[in-house]
Amino acid sequence: MRPDRVEPIHEPATPIVDEEAAWVHQAAARFERASAQELLSWALERFHPRMAISAAGGVDGMALIDMAWRIRPDVRVFTLDTGRLPPETYELFERVREHYGIRVEFEQPDGQDVSALVTEHGPNLMYRSLELRLACCNVRKVEPLKRKLATLDAWVAGLRREQWKSRRNIAKVELDREHGGIVKLNPLADWTLEQVWTYVREHDVPYHPLFDKGYTSIGCAPCTRPVMPGEPERAGRWWWEQDTDKECGIHCSVALLGSMSDREREANGIPSPVEPRSVDPGEA
Ligand code: SF4
Secondary structure: OOOOOOOOOOOOOOOOOOHHHHHHHHHHHHHOOOOHHHHHHHHHHHHOOOEEEEOOOOHHHHHHHHHHHHHOOOOOEEEEOOOOOOHHHHHHHHHHHHHHOOOOEEEOOOHHHHHHHHHHHOOOHHHOOHHHHHHHHHHHHHHHHHHHHOOOOEEEOOOOOOOOHHHOOOOOEEEEHHHOOEEEEOOOOOOOHHHHHHHHHHOOOOOOHHHHHOOOOOOOHHHEOOOOOOOEOOOOEOOOOOOOOOOOOOOOOHHHHHOOOHHHHHHOOOOOOOOOOEOOOOOO
C-alpha cells in the first residue's frame, strides 16, 4: 500500500529553543525539494571531513556512497560491524574498497559488553524477547554508533519515508538530539525503492549479493531473512516481531519506539502513522 501524503517537515520532538535548531529547521525547508546530490554537495562542502555516510549494506547507502564519491572521492563512510553480519556484507565492503578506493571505517562493539551479554543470555538471545533483542542491538549497534557520532559534526543515512511507518516523518536535514545535537542528513527521504534501484543500475553501483536472493533489507544474519512477494520492505527484519517498529535504536530512540507494539499504541490511543509500503516482487 502506498503511504498517505506526508508532511515534508516533521515537528521536532522538542520545541526549537536555540539558534542551531532553527538553522537546521530552515535547512530542512530549503532542501526539501532539492536533489539528493544537491544536498550531499552542500553538506560535503560544509562538514567534510567531520561528516560520514552510514552504510550497512543496503541499496540506499550504496547509492549515497556513489553520489557522494562523484562529488568528493575522499568522502568518509562508516559501518557498524556488529559481529553478526552475514559474510556477504564483508564482500560488499571489499568491493567498495576496490571500486571507489574508499576505506570504510568499521565501528565495533565493546568486547566486554558483548561477552557479558552473551554469557548471561546466550548468543541467540534476540529470539527470546523484545527486551533481549533490544539489549543486543544496544550493545552491538547503538553504543558503537554513539561513540562514532561523538567524533562527527554530521552523518548521512539512507532512510526513506516509504520504508516503514516509523520513518514516515523524517526530514532531509535534522538535528540529531540523540547524538549530541549533530546534523543528520537523509538525502533519499523522498525517494522510492524503484528510484534507488534505477540509480544503482544506471551507475553500475556495487550492491549486496543477498538482494539477488530475495532479501529487501540488509541487517545482521540472525535477524534478517528474505521476504515473500508482496510483503513490506522491512518485513524480513526481526520477522518474528510482527507488530513492533522494527527499529534497532540507531535511527530513533529505543525507549520511544522499540518497546511499543502497534497493539500497545492502539491501547494507549496513539495512532499508527502509516502502513508500510509493500514490495513489488519485480523491483528488487
Ligand atoms: S540486529 Fe540482531 S544480531 Fe544485530 S545487534 Fe540487533 S539483535 Fe543483535
